[in-house]
Amino acid sequence: MTKQEKVAKLTEVFKSNQGMGAVEEWTADDEGKLQVLKCSEVDLADTALGRKKALQQQQFRAAGADMPDDEFDHIVELRKRKREENNAD
Numbered sequence: 621m622t623k624q625e626k627v628a629k630l631t632e633v634f635k636s637n638q639g640m641g642a643v644e645e646w647t648a649d650d651e652g653k654l655q656v657l658k659c660s661e662v663d664l665a666d667t668a669l670g671r672k673k674a675l676q677q678q679q680f681r682a683a684g685a686d687m688p689d690d691e692f693d694h695i696v697e698l699r700k701r702k703r704e705e706n707n708a709d
Contacts (some may be wrong), residue, residue, distance in 0.1 A: 664670035684692060
């Protein structure tokens, strides 16, 4: 979308007087729910990042099951080396 098209679209929205819509007031109940969430512990598995990590691990296991032995052995060797490097630090 070009700048002219964006400006035309924005002008159209302003001319049609379309506002943001109704905004709900923040209530004491909303504040209470927020405070509960602030105090609660967030588990990584409950986040998008945690779910992505679990999916990648599942996919890796599936790929490893179908992987030729030499490739699998190579991955195991790389993992051993990395652990040795980390333990040396």
